[in-house]
Amino acid sequence: MGLATSGPVFSEFRTMALSESTTLRPFGKNRFGTRVRIYNGLRRIDIRTELVNEEAFVRYRAVFPRLL
Numbered sequence: 001m002g003l004a005t006s007g008p009v010f011s012e013f014r015t016m017a018l019s020e021s022t023t024l025r026p027f028g029k030n031r032f033g034t035r036v037r038i039y040n041g042l043r044r045i046d047i048r049t050e051l052v053n054e055e056a057f058v059r060y061r062a063v064f065p066r067l068l
Contacts, residue, residue, distance in 0.1 A: 009040060010038060010039045010040060011037070012035060012036065012037045012038075014033065014036075015032075029054045029055050030058070031051075032050060033049070034047065035047070
């Protein structure tokens with residue numbers, strides 16, 4: 001289901017590969033994939049999500065907390 005990698009600079013977890021040559025995780029008619037990357041020695045987390053919307057009347061909303 002997921003792929004985890006770890007190295008000296010960052011560690012990463014992917015729900016599926018985020019490249020055009022592979023299929024993203026199915027979500028109804030739509031597909032998505034997410035990558036979470038944590039850096040060693042930095043207070044930083046990168047989250048990358050790709051969503052392929054093939055539904056005519058579906059909208060998506062992203063919500064982020066302002067305070068952590």
